[in-house]
Amino acid sequence: MLTGIHFLLSYKCTYECDHCFVFSSPSAEGTFTAHQIRSALDEARKIGTITEIYFEGGEPTLFYPLLLEGTRMARAAGFNVGIVTNAYFATTEDDAALWLKPLKELGIADLSISDDAFHSDEKETPAKRALAAARKLGLPVGSICIEPPSVAANTARAKGEPIVGGGVMFRGRAVEKLAAGLPTRGWESFAECPHEELRDPGRVHLDPYGNVQLCQGLCIGNAWQTPLSTLVKNYDVAAHPIAGPLASGGPARLVREYDIPHEDGYVDACHLCFRARQALLDRFPQYLAPRQVYGIAA
Numbered sequence: 001m002l003t004g005i006h007f008l009l010s011y012k013c014t015y016e017c018d019h020c021f022v023f024s025s026p027s028a029e030g031t032f033t034a035h036q037i038r039s040a041l042d043e044a045r046k047i048g049t050i051t052e053i054y055f056e057g058g059e060p061t062l063f064y065p066l067l068l069e070g071t072r073m074a075r076a077a078g079f080n081v082g083i084v085t086n087a088y089f090a091t092t093e094d095d096a097a098l099w100l101k102p103l104k105e106l107g108i109a110d111l112s113i114s115d116d117a118f119h120s121d122e123k124e125t126p127a128k129r130a131l132a133a134a135r136k137l138g139l140p141v142g143s144i145c146i147e148p149p150s151v152a153a154n155t156a157r158a159k160g161e162p163i164v165g166g167g168v169m170f171r172g173r174a175v176e177k178l179a180a181g182l183p184t185r186g187w188e189s190f191a192e193c194p195h196e197e198l199r200d201p202g203r204v205h206l207d208p209y210g211n212v213q214l215c216q217g218l219c220i221g222n223a224w225q226t227p228l229s230t231l232v233k234n235y236d237v238a239a240h241p242i243a244g245p246l247a248s249g250g251p252a253r254l255v256r257e258y259d260i261p262h263e264d265g266y267v268d269a270c271h272l273c274f275r276a277r278q279a280l281l282d283r284f285p286q287y288l289a290p291r292q293v294y295g296i297a298a
């Protein structure tokens with residue numbers, strides 16, 4: 001059941017992390033208007049099952065007044081609100097509190113702070129200062145930690161084949177920056193999507209261009225062309241040219257369905273999925289968007 005709408009408030013970010021799924025960077029452009037957020041929230045209410053709104057990105061606090069207004073509107077409409085940030089603004093703990101106090105006053109239900117080696121290798125990081133400030137304010141806060149990929153023997157798998165740890169999923173920039181040289185598995189072994197409920201999604205992402213995404217760059221349609229509630233109501237995984245094969249047989253099925261040229265092995269299912277979808281970009285532009293998420297300038 002669809003219970004969450006996640007606004008990708010912008011693809012712009014203060015960082016350009018190697019593991020970023022959506023190729024965010026300081027040079028990415030675009031955000032929502034307040035009117036677009038209000039309309040999308042109205043549509044979210046029409047869906048009838050949505051309880052949770054998230055604001056993420058990119059870095060959503062780069063558009064701080066819009067983030068506050070979006071949060072205020074979502075709270076007034078009765079939704080729980082979560083925010084994901086890298087907390088770049090936390091120059092000191094006291095200054096972090098200046099940014100976080102208004103979010104506390106609006107009653108957000110979750111603040112997730114990216115705090116990992118990709119974002120900073122300092123001991124005392126903005127993320128750690130923001131975590132401390134949030135805890136003092138009594139905000140419900142947690143951290144998201146992704147480490148650079150590490151290779152370990154996998155005793156559970158036949159012949160102790162190596163596995164890649166660290167929590168990176170090989171989508172977006174992670175494919176271009178981190179996949180080279182890592183151990184791979186045969187492409188045919190990736191016979192299911194391990195991370196998304198494509199038959200019955202629990203949440204979708206909405207970006208500033210209207211793309212409604214099941215997974216990064218995999219769309220059910222455009223909410224600026226068809227109302228969000230209609231897109232959700234009409235979504236039929238079996239009729240979706242990309243999600244259909246992925247749901248029934250994973251990225252390997254997608255490759256077979258469209259006879260996509262491929263390597264022998266890939267690091268994980270997302271790695272194969274991302275490469276297969278890249279090969280289909282021009283054929284299914286309405287379902288594989290935005291191109292930003294595939295590393296192609298908008």
Ligand code: SF4
Pocket residue numbers: 171192193194195196215216218246251269270271273274
């Ligand atoms: S296999 Fe594809 S659809 Fe599934 S989580 Fe990975 S990238 Fe997304």
